[in-house]
Amino acid sequence: MHQVIERDANREMIDMQSEPLLNVTDLTVNYDGVVALDHVSLTAPAGQLYGLIGPNGSGKSTFLAAISRHGKVTEGRLEFAGRDYTGEPAFVAARLGISRSFQTVRLQEDLSVLENAMVGADHHRITRPVIFNWLRLVRNRREEAECRETALSALERVGLVDYKDQFPSSLSYGMQRRVEIARCLASDPKLLLLDEPTAGMSPAETDDISELLMGLRDSGLTQILVAHDLSMIHAVTDHVFALNFGKLIAEGNSVDVANDPDVRKAYIGVADEE
Amino acid sequence: MLNFFSSNEILLQTIAVFSLLAFSVQISLRAGAFSLAGVGCWAIGGYSLAISDRHDMHPVIGVLIGIVVSAIISYLLALLLVRLRGLYLGMATIAFNQMVGIALIHGGDFTGGELGIYGIGARISTFQLFAVLALVSFLLWALERGMLGRAYNIVRDDEPLAASLGIDSESMRRFAFVLSGAVGGLAGALNAMMLGIVSPTDADFPVIVIALTMVIVGGYHSWLGALIGAALIQWLPIGLQSFGIEGMSEWWSVVYGLLILFIAVYMPRGLLGGLQRLGSLMARRHQDFREA
Ligand SMILES: Nc1ncnc2c1ncn2[C@@H]1O[C@H](COP(=O)(O)OP(=O)(O)OP(=O)(O)O)[C@@H](O)[C@H]1O
Numbered sequence: 001m002h003q004v005i006e007r008d009a010n011r012e013m014i015d016m017q018s019e020p021l022l023n024v025t026d027l028t029v030n031y032d033g034v035v036a037l038d039h040v041s042l043t044a045p046a047g048q049l050y051g052l053i054g055p056n057g058s059g060k061s062t063f064l065a066a067i068s069r070h071g072k073v074t075e076g077r078l079e080f081a082g083r084d085y086t087g088e089p090a091f092v093a094a095r096l097g098i099s100r101s102f103q104t105v106r107l108q109e110d111l112s113v114l115e116n117a118m119v120g121a122d123h124h125r126i127t128r129p130v131i132f133n134w135l136r137l138v139r140n141r142r143e144e145a146e147c148r149e150t151a152l153s154a155l156e157r158v159g160l161v162d163y164k165d166q167f168p169s170s171l172s173y174g175m176q177r178r179v180e181i182a183r184c185l186a187s188d189p190k191l192l193l194l195d196e197p198t199a200g201m202s203p204a205e206t207d208d209i210s211e212l213l214m215g216l217r218d219s220g221l222t223q224i225l226v227a228h229d230l231s232m233i234h235a236v237t238d239h240v241f242a243l244n245f246g247k248l249i250a251e252g253n254s255v256d257v258a259n260d261p262d263v264r265k266a267y268i269g270v271a272d273e274e
Numbered sequence: 275m276l277n278f279f280s281s282n283e284i285l286l287q288t289i290a291v292f293s294l295l296a297f298s299v300q301i302s303l304r305a306g307a308f309s310l311a312g313v314g315c316w317a318i319g320g321y322s323l324a325i326s327d328r329h330d331m332h333p334v335i336g337v338l339i340g341i342v343v344s345a346i347i348s349y350l351l352a353l354l355l356v357r358l359r360g361l362y363l364g365m366a367t368i369a370f371n372q373m374v375g376i377a378l379i380h381g382g383d384f385t386g387g388e389l390g391i392y393g394i395g396a397r398i399s400t401f402q403l404f405a406v407l408a409l410v411s412f413l414l415w416a417l418e419r420g421m422l423g424r425a426y427n428i429v430r431d432d433e434p435l436a437a438s439l440g441i442d443s444e445s446m447r448r449f450a451f452v453l454s455g456a457v458g459g460l461a462g463a464l465n466a467m468m469l470g471i472v473s474p475t476d477a478d479f480p481v482i483v484i485a486l487t488m489v490i491v492g493g494y495h496s497w498l499g500a501l502i503g504a505a506l507i508q509w510l511p512i513g514l515q516s517f518g519i520e521g522m523s524e525w526w527s528v529v530y531g532l533l534i535l536f537i538a539v540y541m542p543r544g545l546l547g548g549l550q551r552l553g554s555l556m557a558r559r560h561q562d563f564r565e566a
């Protein structure tokens with residue numbers, strides 16, 4: 001009950017904001033001949049948990065790669081909090097507050113769980129020139145302590161504080177995924193992009209992640225979630241975008257999108273093939 | 275103790291100078307750039323010192339010129355080679371070293387041609403060499419710990435991940451390139467003071483092989499690995515001799531080859547990595563023992 005009220009309060013705050021957080025106009029991505037994204041336009045106001053669905057190869061990962069500036073943009077325009085960042089490299093997008101996970105787990109094997117999360121917390125220091133960070137030998141210690149605190153609270157949030165001194169290879173797949181989310185959270189992002197964070201997880205692990213994402217949304221974090229599991233999409237998202245063959249074919253709440261004739265056709269078409 | 279130092283003075287000096295050369299290569303390897311340009315800078319540093327010595331400049335000025343010239347050339351090289359990775363970068367930097375060697379041969383009176391420059395007057399003491407080594411080690415220690423250490427790990431292993439975390443891999447690698455060049459130049463200048471001569475072979479293949487071997491044997495993940503590698507590789511010929519193994523000139527290269535083979539196969543992170551693994555294994559044993 002308490003949470004619901006808080007969430008509604010958040011909603012109202014969001015409605016009052018005029019600028020959408022993410023604004024994508026005519027986004028097109030060509031891979032020598034293959035049109036992976038075809039004039040996709042969408043607007044994402046802050047504070048919501050968005051779902052991005054579509055059959056295999058429909059362009060979901062390409063979309064996340066483009067808006068995090070990891071992948072190329074052939075045509076179109078990307079705006080984040082009112083700022084055009086279409087031509088920026090990926091590290092600049094990250095510094096703007098766009099944080100992402102990848103479709104496969106990417107942790108640093110020779111760093112502990114805590115250190116992996118601290119990499120995210122280094123976010124604001126990493127913008128300074130290397131030489132500046134290098135010569136700040138004395139103040140480094142205090143900043144290091146602050147960074148550790150931030151990382152610890154991110155680990156707390158994903159329920160992994162007890163594992164902070166372990167190494168990634170000794171954790172289960174679901175836990176490794178959560179370390180990645182903690183690393184993203186430690187950087188205090190404005191927009192979190194998650195590419196199939198629950199692929200290959202047990203139902204219990206999936207529920208844990210669902211709960212975590214909803215909790216984050218309730219605290220105001222905007223997220224875009226790519227998932228194949230439609231029941232998860234129903235359970236957690238506020239708004240869904242559906243892609244097929246690189247085109248945005250539907251958007252709206254999860255029930256409407258799932259009942260959309262084009263979406264049904266796209267999924268049944270895939271089911272027929274298999 | 276004192277006796278040991280005086281009888282091994284030359285070995286100690288060589289270890290100090292070659293540790294700096296090893297640092298130079300280690301700095302770029304650690305940043306994920308397979309660059310051997312530190313060897314070209316070693317020659318540039320040596321010649322900078324030799325030439326300024328001939329013009330009666332203070333040795334400190336000569337060393338500084340070596341460092342600065344090496345750093346500037348490395349910066350330009352970094353801009354030029356920014357797109358190259360792995361073996362291609364390695365080849366390009368070997369080509370750079372060869373070009374330095376050729377330029378030194380054809381430099382006329384300025385570089386002394388094929389023979390190089392000898393009779394360098396500037397001298398350096400063992401103590402001074404180790405003071406420089408300690409200072410550079412400290413700076414590298416600072417570069418490898420905390421935030422920069424973590425960031426360089428990721429730049430080396432996973433560039434897309436680095437970008438997703440706001441890390442500008444290109445500028446971090448460029449910094450490593452310049453630092454690697456500066457340290458290589460420093461090492462070369464000190465070497466010139468230690469030996470009293472420089473020659474175009476300073477940029478040649480054997481130096482590249484020695485530099486790379488020291489780093490691979492010791493472990494490129496840390497400055498300490500490079501230091502261990504340099505000490506071992508410089509000590510080994512003398513060490514084998516003192517164990518009474520005769521006819522060293524024949525056996526040395528066999529032992530050398532076997533050592534590298536063994537480490538490449540069983541210790542991908544070099545001796546330091548091997549020691550660290552042993553250490554953590556023992557710690558775990560100890561803990562199990564206490565828990566039991
Ligand atoms: N690097 C690339 N080069 C060429 N074609 C690519 C590349 N990456 C993706 N594609 C193509 O672009 C299309 C969209 O791929 P994308 O990976 O975005 O799909 P997806 O929706 O994420 O699929 P999945 O559900 O399997 O992860 C596919 O046809 C794919 O083959």
Ligand SMILES: [Mg+2]
Nearest residue numbers: 060061062103
């Ligand atoms: Mg995908």
